[in-house]
Each structure stands twice: as structure tokens, then as C-alpha cells.
Amino acid sequence: MKKGKKLYEGKAKIIYATQDKNLVIQYFKDDATAFNNQKKSTIEGKGVLNNRISEHILANLSQIGIKNHLVKRLNMREQVIKLVEIIPIEFITRNVATGSITKRLGIEDGTVLKEPLIEYCLKDDALGDPLIAEEHIYAFDWATKKEIEKIKKMILRINDFMVGMFRGIGIKLIDFKLEFGRIKINGKNEIILADEISPDTCRLWDSVTDKKLDKDRFRKDLGDLIPAYTEVAKRLGILHEQSNVSAVNITKLSTVKKKSK
Numbered sequence: 001m002k003k004g005k006k007l008y009e010g011k012a013k014i015i016y017a018t019q020d021k022n023l024v025i026q027y028f029k030d031d032a033t034a035f036n037n038q039k040k041s042t043i044e045g046k047g048v049l050n051n052r053i054s055e056h057i058l059a060n061l062s063q064i065g066i067k068n069h070l071v072k073r074l075n076m077r078e079q080v081i082k083l084v085e086i087i088p089i090e091f092i093t094r095n096v097a098t099g100s101i102t103k104r105l106g107i108e109d110g111t112v113l114k115e116p117l118i119e120y121c122l123k124d125d126a127l128g129d130p131l132i133a134e135e136h137i138y139a140f141d142w143a144t145k146k147e148i149e150k151i152k153k154m155i156l157r158i159n160d161f162m163v164g165m166f167r168g169i170g171i172k173l174i175d176f177k178l179e180f181g182r183i184k185i186n187g188k189n190e191i192i193l194a195d196e197i198s199p200d201t202c203r204l205w206d207s208v209t210d211k212k213l214d215k216d217r218f219r220k221d222l223g224d225l226i227p228a229y230t231e232v233a234k235r236l237g238i239l240h241e242q243s244n245v246s247a248v249n250i251t252k253l254s255t256v257k258k259k260s261k
């Protein structure tokens with residue numbers, strides 16, 4: 001697959017054109033940002049791990065009938081994905097209250113929610129991805145009611161699947177962020193899961209110790225981000241005997257270089 005021109009560069013990924021107008025290449029960078037880009041760093045090896053973890057989760061979701069943009073992983077940092085029109089909303093699902101919701105609503109950190117809570121944020125970096133109500137989505141035509149109903153059903157299935165998958169490897173799925181896109185399949189408009197699912201976009205706590213195995217290690221300056229992401233990949237069974245070597249190498253490379261502001 002030939003890589004064409006850069007179409008878009010986000011905070012953690014770059015999208016390149018291919019010779020097929022329906023497919024693009026998604027490149028996972030090592031850049032980490034938090035608090036709407038106020039905190040920035042480069043963490044060597046992060047992109048490699050996110051590429052593998054996201055591929056694994058999206059491939060598993062495909063198998064339970066959750067349509068998504070993944071076509072195939074190309075190499076350590078790149079995957080071929082279907083080009084979609086991204087719906088400009090970040091869909092946050094919470095099983096346990098932590099992070100922004102605890103500050104916003106004064107909820108005690110670690111409160112287990114009675115049922116999964118879905119929140120919507122407008123995907124707009126300049127505005128700091130503000131929280132919105134479902135009514136805003138319809139008022140400003142960011143998506144239709146039919147699309148949101150479909151997405152909510154998909155989210156609940158994805159959450160059920162992922163909670164079970166992580167529970168099986170001793171990890172609690174605390175919360176996560178998803179993005180969805182519009183695509184025409186055989187002339188029919190469809191909504192499919194897009195973007196990535198990785199420790200950058202989920203909160204993952206060890207079931208026994210509550211140790212954070214996700215990007216909170218960067219957000220909260222806890223250190224050892226690469227060993228934590230490697231631990232997630234190992235428990236998912238992605239890093240086998242042979243690739244353990246590369247995991248060790250990634251760990252050795254895990255020096256955090258501060259970017260000049």
C-alpha cells in the first residue's frame with residue numbers, strides 16, 4: 001500500500017492518503033498531550049503499543065459485529081483504515097467516576113456507577129472539547145436522532161464486551177472515549193466505529209491494586225507509562241515470546257523527552 005500525502009495531523013496520529021480514495025493510512029505518533037494540549041511530551045514507543053492494542057480491540061469488536069474502520073495493520077506504527085466522515089462528537093462512557101466528572105460534579109473519585117453513563121463532548125480543540133447535552137447535537141445538526149440512537153446501542157455493546165475482555169485479564173475498564181464516522185457501504189449510509197481504542201483513550205486500573213495502566217500516568221506525572229501500556233498489551237496476549245524482546249526494547253527506550261514549549 002503506497003503512502004500518499006498527509007491529509008490531517010492530530011495530537012497523537014497522522015492520516016495519509018493512499019491510491020484508493022476510500023482508504024487512508026493512520027500513523028500512531030509517540031506524542032502525548034493532556035488537558036487540551038496544555039501538557040505535551042513525546043514518549044518513545046507509545047505509538048507502537050497503541051497501534052497494536054487498538055488493532056487487537058477493533059479486530060475483536062469486528063468479530064462481535066461492531067463495524068469499524070480497521071482494515072489491517074501495516075507495520076509497527078501504521079494501519080490501513082476506511083475513510084469516514086467523523087461525527088464531531090467525543091462519546092465518553094463511564095463505569096466508575098474519576099477524572100473530569102469528579103471535579104465537575106463533586107462526585108467522589110472511584111464511585112461505581114449504577115449503569116454506564118454516556119457523555120457527549122463537542123470535538124473542537126479551540127473550544128477545549130466542551131461537554132454538551134444530547135439536545136445540542138440535534139439543535140446544531142451535528143448528528144441525527146437516528147444516528148445517536150444507533151451509536152448509543154453500539155456503545156453499550158462495546159462497553160459490555162470491553163468490560164468482560166479486560167475483566168478476564170485482571171483490569172477494570174473505568175471509562176473510555178469513542179469516535180464514530182459516516183461511510184457509504186454498498187450505496188447505504190452506515191455509522192461505524194473510528195479513531196482508536198488504547199490506553200490513551202481508556203482508563204484501565206489493575207483489578208487488585210487499582211494501579212493505573214493508562215494515560216493518567218502521563219496526566220498525573222506518575223511515570224512508567226511504557227511499562228504500563230506494555231503490561232496491558234502482554235495481558236491481552238498481543239506480545240508473545242518473540243515480541244517480548246521488542247517490548248523490553250520499548251521499555252528501555254521509554255525516556256520521556258519534554259518538548260520545548
Ligand code: TMP
Nearest residue numbers: 098099100101175176177200201202203
Ligand atoms: P475525562 O475524565 O478527562 O473527561 O476523560 C474521560 C475518558 O475519556 C478517559 O478515559 C480519557 C478519555 N479522553 C480521551 O480519550 N480524549 C480526550 O480528549 C478526553 C478529554 C478524554
